[in-house]
Amino acid sequence: MTSDESRGPQRVADAEAFAADLDVGARNPLGWQGSLIAGVALLWAVLQVYNASPMPALIAQWTGLNWFYVNSDIERIIHLAFGLTLATLAFPMFKGSPRDRIPWYDWLLIAGGLFATFYLIVFSSAIADRAGLPTTGDLWASAIGLSVVLIATYRALGLPMVIVAFFFLMYVFFGDAEFFPDAMQWKGASFGKAMWHFWMQTEGVFGLALGVSASMVFLFVLFGSLLEKAGAGNYFIKLAFALMGHLKGGPAKAAVVASAATGLISGSSIANTVTTGTFTIPLMKRVGFPAEKAGAVEVASSTNGQLTPPVMGAAAFLMVEYVGISYLEVVKHAFLPAIISYIALVYIVHLEAAKMGLEGLPRKGAARSLAQKLASLALGVAVFCALCLGIYYGLGWLKPVLGSWSLPGMMVLFFAAYLVLLRWAAQYPDLEIDDPNAPFTELPEPGPVAKTGYYYILPVVVLIWNLMIERLSPGLSAFWATLAMIFVMLTQHPLKAMFRGEGLSDWARGWAEFLDGMISGSRNMIGIAVATGTAGIIVGTVSLTGAHQVIGEFIEAISGGNLLLMLIFVALFSLVLGMGLPTTATYIVITSLMAPVIIAVGAKSGLIVPLIAVHMFVFYFGILADDTPPVGLAAFAAAAISKGDPIKTGVIGFSYDVRTAILPFLFIFNTELLLIDVTPAKAVFVFIVAVIAMMLFAAATQSWFLTRSKMWENLALLLIAFTLFRPGFWLDMVEDPYVEVEPAKLVELAGNAPDGASLRARLTGENFATGKIDTVTVRLPLGNQADGDGAMRLDRHAGIAFRTEDDGKVYVDNLAFGGDLQQQGVDFDWEVEAVEQEADRMPKEVFYAPALLLLLLVIWLQRGRVRRAQPATA
Known part of the structure; x- marks a missing residue:
């Protein structure tokens, strides 16, 4: 074993500790204090699942008592109370604070947080009666509550967000001070008015963002945690490697696909980096990727996991409220850019491997001919399309047929499909979590690997059924999907044992995974809960002071009213503000400040920008902050595994993510990329053209297409990509729109x-x-x-x-x-x-013709260079 391999387990431990510090808390004391943290986390998860279920309303209906029903205001208060308590218990205050016990000052902070939050419940009627006239008790509760929220945010998320919130608070109190420029000054607010605004009503901490976190985000994060603990995360990684590991630069391509799959259920770029990176980064290094490039591929893949529905770093649910459209509409608009971005990243990895002359990992079994590979690909595509069509049209057809019996009918169908797929999976050994530093001989066959985990798809089908066909709310849909996932967790191991002739055994393993998943889901939510609370301070400042108008006028002034320049400034502002902040908080803050500016300047420039496009724009740049130096938290997590330079890892990762950075500018000017006002046939056409354009853009930025590109070829590829993305630009120059x-x-x-x-x-x-x-x-x-x-x-x-x-x-x-x-x-x-x-104009697609002719010229020239180089290489 080499010294590099002997340090492998330590690297994994370092990365997991780094992720714990940032995501779920690094304190895990033994004894009763450890049980207390686990118990509080489990209780939070149970209460969230219960409150999302139909049970509270049913109990109230049966008993006539409303004790078991929690309205949205109280739900937000309880949600924050749990978040503050767990942030204090799980995250040490300082680097030198004890991690094996809870110090005395943390008990005081817990008591302060519980006092400030439950004060709002106990005195809710009196507070409503004296609206706008706070008492001394109100002011004490508000001051203590805001202090505990900021301390909890510092513990869970670090200083950046606290500094931003503190600046906004200073602006509230001292907005008329001379050190603020004249254009930014406002009259300032009294202590009583500010405390009432931020804590005693739903304009500040307990605003819309915290409400979305409590009602929707928690259930989706919990669902992802349960899916991960049940074994789906390892299944996705193994399946990605089985399918793609044999290709050129295979481990890196598999890392992209695995990160996309785990990003669907994670919503955290740091957790995604550690989950998949502990396995993918060492294998990428083994086939020849340098440490920084291996880490950068994982970082770019993991940050993009937050672009992918259904969770999208919790921003999808916030968009529902801020934009005022349905959750399905958000998913529809987000889907195409996410898929395009991932395809482009796979292609970038391919180009990097081609430049370095790397090959994939050996696969078990005889080598297959090109015809066999194409036939296998066609079969796989056909099966996938058939499954998608079967789910959508088959389940959609069942709904009217079953009528009021649709829910029990789907339960029976779910159980039958579960038994069939589980019996299929039982015929193969369970997938084990491999040591990434162990000798790697050959890849497994994808067929047997895939069959071991098909049943993991069923809870996702339940989620899709409830969202798309039953048209339930996102929270209730996630509840039924979570219930299905819990059923799978508790029964998969005993039923597999029964199908293998071992009897109904191994119940304890399922219960252990269930409890671990519930606790992990709650700990994953700590950062989001306190982030949305602190973001409420910033949003509350905007609503109290009108700060967005001041910042908007400033951005408009320095951009000279030019829409493109203004978008660039907003993008830079989002990147800077997003460094060190979770994606959710970045999205809330930037949206509050900058969305009105983009809309207003666009209207003055004659460009009508749909609100969803504006929100997606700022969201994308908030995500990119996770791998942008010098902070780049995901880059530091990857570097802890690869032992590469974290700054260099972040720089390379950002260069890979340039394709992600260009997409927001494109869909501001071409909303077809967000599937706005397009038919299904047009959507397929837009997808194909956009994928080709993005791959050409990636090739230009990597200076490699079929071979190393010349400068004029890179410029030509950029011109072709731009024309494919926005042919209307050229048409507008020819004919007025x-x-x-x-x-x-x-x-x-x-x-x-x-x-x-x-x-x-x-x-x-x-x-x-x-x-x-x-x-x-x-x-x-x-x-x-x-x-x-x-x-x-x-x-x-x-x-x-x-x-x-x-x-x-x-x-x-x-x-x-x-x-x-x-x-x-x-x-x-x-x-x-x-x-x-x-205007009645010619189709803008006519400009595809000269672009494609230019592309054929570049291909012909590069193929000629490739042919001439082959004899010399031989």
């Missing part, structure tokens, strides 16, 4: 528009906040023709009414207070300059 219609016809056009249509109008008027004359372009949704004439459709769906003067000019006569138009700057008496209708 819109024709202007006189404003007097606005109401008439609204009345004649088809169902689901909208009008695009350009308005101008005085911005009362700045005193300047602004011009914005807005979209006016019109609903259906059955809703009335043009004026009624505009009033009902766009929240606006117009009046036409004798001279033919049209002005805003009425406007919905707080509506989308008012948020974009439109106000009373603004004039309609023009109504813009889409």
Whole structure:
């Protein structure tokens, strides 16, 4: 054994300790204190599952008592109380604090947190009666509560988020101080007003973000934890290696696929890096990847796991509330960029392996011909498509047939499928967790590996069924999926033993995995719970002071009103703020501050940006902060395993993630990438074109396509990729996208528009906040023709009414207070300059033709160089 291999287990232990420090807490005392931490975590998980279930409502209905029913306000309070308690118990205060016991000052912090949170429950009626008039007790509870939240955040997440929150608090109290620039100053708030705003109502700590964490995020994180503890994480890793390990640079490609699979159930880039990286990084190094590149591949794969639905680092559920669309819509919009990003990363790994001349790992069995490989690939694709179609259409067809019996019918179908797949799995040995530093001889066959864990898919099918077909809420869907997962955990080992002729044994193993999964799920939630609480301070500051308008004006000023420059500044701001912050917190903060700015500047530039595109934009750059030096927490976790330079690992990982950084800019200008207003056939076409474009972009950034590329070839590939991503850019240079219609016809056009249509109008008027004359372009949704004439459709769906003067000019006569138009700057008496209708133009796809011809030229030239190099190599 080499010295490098002998240090392997220590590297894994170092990485796991690093992840524990950051994700679940490094304190694990023995004796009753250890049992207390486990007991509190288990109780939190049980209460969350119970509250998400239909049981509280049923008990209240049967008994007439509401004691067992917890409303959303109390749910948030209890959720934070558990988060603060576990953060204090599980995370040491300082590096030198004891990890084998709980010191005396932590008991005081626990007591303070419980006092401040349960004060809100005990005195809820009195607090409601004296709204806005805090007593001395209110102020003490608020001050103690905010202090404990900030301390818990420091323990669980480090200083960066505390510093950001502290800065916002200082702005609340000292916003009129001279050290703030004149443009940023505001009148300041009293201590009583601030404490009431942040703690005693739902505008601050107990705001929307904490509510989403309590009602939705916990169940999905718990579901992922249970799936991991049941063995699904190891199954995904083994399956990825069996399928892809034999390819060029196979271990690295398998790392990407395994991280994508575990990212579906994890939602944490650091946990994802450690879970898959302990196995993938040593194998990548073994086939020739340098330590930093091996770590960078794992980091890029793991951070991208947060792009992938259904969890998306908990941001998916926040988008539901902030954007005001359904969870399924969020998943639909997020799906295509995530898949494109992962395909591009696999291709980058392939290019890196080609540049280094690396090969894959040997596979068990005889080598297969190209025809056999293609036939196997075609069969695999056909089976996967058949399963997807069967789940969607088969289960969708069962719903109306079963009617009110759909739930028990699906339970029977689930149990039958579970028994069949489990009997199939029992015919093969259980997958063991391998030592990544042990001698590796050959890859296993993918078929037997796949059959050992097909039944893990069933709880995911339950989740999809409830979300897409039953149309249940995300929280209730996750509850039923979690229930299915618990059933699988408790029964898989005894039933396998029975199918193997060993009797119904091994019950204890299932119960141990279940308890471990419940406790682990709660500990995984600590950081999210305290992060959403602290993010509430920042969001509360924005709502109290209007800070987003100040920052927005600053960004708009330095960008000169240029939309592209403004997006670049927002991206940089997101990266800097996201360093050291969890993705959830980064998303909340950046969205609160910057989303209105992007929408407003876009409207002034004539670009109407859908709200979901704005939120996805800031979310993507918040994710990239996890591997951006000098903080790059995921890069440090990977370096702990690879023993490479963490800064260099982060730099290389960020270079791999450039393809992720380019996507947000693209879907701001081309919303088809988010599957907005596209048909299913168009969605397939967009996917194929976008994948080709992203692979070409990756090839250009890696300076390698079929062989090493020349500079002009890289520029050509970038030009081709840009054209495939946004052909409308060239079409707009040839033909105007819109024709202007006189404003007097606005109401008439609204009345004649088809169902689901909208009008695009350009308005101008005085911005009362700045005193300047602004011009914005807005979209006016019109609903259906059955809703009335043009004026009624505009009033009902766009929240606006117009009046036409004798001279033919049209002005805003009425406007919905707080509506989308008012948020974009439109106000009373603004004039309609023009109504813009889409021009009848040639298809933008015609520009694909010259781009593809240029691509063929590059391919022809590079293939020629490859052919000429082969004899010399031989």
